[in-house]
Amino acid sequence: MRISFLGLGLMGGPMAGRLIASGHDLTVWNRDTAKMQPLADMGATLAATPAGAVAGAEAVITMLTDGAAVRSVLDSMAESLQPGTLFIDMSSIAPAQARRHADLLAVRGVQALDAPVSGGTAGARDGTLAIMVGGEASAFEAAHPVFAPLGRAIRVGGAGAGQVAKLCNQQIVAITIGAVAEALHLAERAGADPAAMRAAIRGGFAESRILELHGARMLARDFTPGGRSSIQLKDLDNILKLAGEANAATPLSTMMRERYATLVQAMGQGELDHSAILLELEAQSAGLSPNRT
Numbered sequence: 001m002r003i004s005f006l007g008l009g010l011m012g013g014p015m016a017g018r019l020i021a022s023g024h025d026l027t028v029w030n031r032d033t034a035k036m037q038p039l040a041d042m043g044a045t046l047a048a049t050p051a052g053a054v055a056g057a058e059a060v061i062t063m064l065t066d067g068a069a070v071r072s073v074l075d076s077m078a079e080s081l082q083p084g085t086l087f088i089d090m091s092s093i094a095p096a097q098a099r100r101h102a103d104l105l106a107v108r109g110v111q112a113l114d115a116p117v118s119g120g121t122a123g124a125r126d127g128t129l130a131i132m133v134g135g136e137a138s139a140f141e142a143a144h145p146v147f148a149p150l151g152r153a154i155r156v157g158g159a160g161a162g163q164v165a166k167l168c169n170q171q172i173v174a175i176t177i178g179a180v181a182e183a184l185h186l187a188e189r190a191g192a193d194p195a196a197m198r199a200a201i202r203g204g205f206a207e208s209r210i211l212e213l214h215g216a217r218m219l220a221r222d223f224t225p226g227g228r229s230s231i232q233l234k235d236l237d238n239i240l241k242l243a244g245e246a247n248a249a250t251p252l253s254t255m256m257r258e259r260y261a262t263l264v265q266a267m268g269q270g271e272l273d274h275s276a277i278l279l280e281l282e283a284q285s286a287g288l289s290p291n292r293t
Contacts, residue, residue, distance in 0.1 A: 001025070001145055004057040006050055006073055007091070008035040010225065011117070012063035014124040015090070015150055020044055022149035029053035050077040059086040059146050066234060067093035074101060083109030086142055090131075092116045092170070092231070094238045095160035096245075098134060102159035111139035114159065116166035118173075119151060120213075120226045127151055132169070134162030167242055170235040174256040174274070176210045181278040184218050189285060195219050214275040223272040223279075230270030233260040 001024050005016040008030040020026050020042045027045040029052070030036050036046050047053035054060045054077045064070050070091050081087065087110050089101065098114035105112045113135035123129040129151030133140055140155045147153035156165045183206075187194040198215050201207070217223065236257040243250040263280040264270035272279075 002056060002058045003027070003146065004029070004047070004053045004060045005039075005044075005063070006030070006053055006061065006077075007063035007065075007069075008032075008039065009063065009065075010121050010228075011124045013038065014121065015061075015063060015129075016044065017042055018124075018127050018149045019146070024145075024149075027053050027057065051080040053077070054080050054085070056082075057085060059088060059143065061146070062087075062089045062091055064091045065231075066091070067097035070101065071097070074104070078104070078108065081105070081108060081110050085110045086139060086146075087112045088115050088143055088146060089113070090115045090117055092166050092235060092238075093163060095134075095163040095167070095242060098163045099160040102135065111136060111142070112159065113139050113143055114162040115143075115147070115153065116162055117151065118166065118169045122213075122226070123151060130154075130169070132156055132162045132165035134158060134160050134164070164242065167235065167239045170232070171239055171250070171253050173210065174232055174236055174260070175252045176208055177214055177274055177277055178256050178259065180208075180211050180215050181218060181275070181281055184215065185278060185281045185285070214273075217273060217275045218278045223276040225271060225273045227274050228270060229260060229272050229274045229276055230264050232274040233257070233264045233270070236260055 003019055003024045004027045006029045008016060008028060016028055016039050027047050028036050028039045029047040029050055040046050050073045062070055062073060070089055070093055087105055102112040113133055115131050115133045117129040117131050119129040127149055131147055131151050131153035133153055133155045134157055156162060184194040187197040236253060239253050240257055259277060259280050263277055269276055
């Protein structure tokens with residue numbers, strides 16, 4: 001397929017690379033033009049503008065920071081989208097924004113899917129992403145050749161439903177990262193070897209990908225971003241907004257939102273991986289006696 005890919009960040013770059021490797025004809029655009037060169041070396045066509053990128057495309061993928069960025073790019077290229085084009089937004093944005101984008105594009109005869117992903121940079125590189133898709137069933141079927149090189153795609157409902165599923169995913173991620181960080185922190189403060197504790201509980205009921213991957217990052221104190229803390233905070237803000245609209249109680253998400261707000265806003269660590277929530281715990285404990293009861 002002739003595919004345009006807009007947004008070549010930590011996730012978008014390797015995803016675009018997989019599409020090229022699978023044989024698609026790819027045109028790419030990114031605000032930071034330096035990020036386009038590795039894709040050009042793989043055979044992608046470079047575009048100077050979003051409108052230029054999408055001209056003649058059968059499918060257009062956006063992988064951008066937030067809903068405002070998606071809308072800005074969408075407004076700049078909407079005139080260049082031809083009827084019948086498939087628009088796939090793989091960014092993580094609010095469900096209401098995704099529904100508005102779908103309505104806007106429907107007027108132009110463009111089918112829209114919201115298809116946020118989970119799996120981090122490793123999943124983007126290896127083509128093992130979990131892809132949560134909202135939109136019409138016919139558009140989802142048409143998108144199969146696009147999704148296949150990227151991971152496992154499941155349609156979860158109409159427009160916006162993919163973003164709802166992603167927020168549910170991010171709820172679990174944030175809360176579980178918080179639990180893993182607390183357990184490692186408690187083990188160290190209470191006199192156990194946190195690495196040995198983690199090894200001892202692996203395979204039991206506490207096992208998870210987060211204990212495996214993020215736990216290892218915490219032990220190594222390697223907070224190189226796979227998923228930035230600032231993005232986790234953005235997702236938690238969207239979770240709480242959706243929860244308010246749905247009249248759903250989310251006490252654990254509310255607590256984790258406050259902790260990430262401290263890490264990102266008060267401590268200035270928004271560019272670190274979201275496993276850096278461990279640093280927020282350490283800051284909390286800094287004034288406590290190790291044996292305080």
